[in-house]
Amino acid sequence: MKSYATCYKCDYRTKSYLTVEEINIQIIKDGADDEEHCPCCGGYLKIEEGESIYSRQVMEDLRRRRGLAREDRSEDNDIMAMPKEQVFKELCNWNGLFGWNNTFLKWVEEIYGIKLN
Numbered sequence: 852m853k854s855y856a857t858c859y860k861c862d863y864r865t866k867s868y869l870t871v872e873e874i875n876i877q878i879i880k881d882g883a884d885d886e887e888h889c890p891c892c893g894g895y896l897k898i899e900e901g902e903s904i905y906s907r908q909v910m911e912d913l914r915r916r917r918g919l920a921r922e923d924r925s926e927d928n929d930i931m932a933m934p935k936e937q938v939f940k941e942l943c944n945w946n947g948l949f950g951w952n953n954t955f956l957k958w959v960e961e962i963y964g965i966k967l968n
């Protein structure tokens with residue numbers, strides 16, 4: 852599960868969906884002297900678990916597709932790192948719609964007039 856850091860005192864918050872290493876790099880880049888203190892006010896930072904990129908329902912399906920329990924977050928980072936096209940395909944397959952993924956994507960593009968990638 853990727854996370855973000857927030858300051859106890861001010862509104863500072865790192866971008867979501869970073870690993871702890873990336874958070875530390877970001878904090879320093881934002882001007883802090885170390886990884887524990889807010890670059891804005893020097894207050895202490897706390898690490899908070901971020902939301903997933905995908906909805907809870909989608910994440911649960913993708914976990915179960917991998918043979919994990921619905922609430923097992925151990926492979927969430929791997930899941931969120933997958934290309935969206937693969938996520939869509941896995942989701943179709945898990946829901947019994949084998950081989951429909953490309954057709955569905957094409958329909959969405961044609962109906963909504965958007966290019967998915």
Ligand SMILES: [Zn+2]
Pocket residue numbers: 858859860861862863889890891892893894
């Ligand atoms: Zn602060």
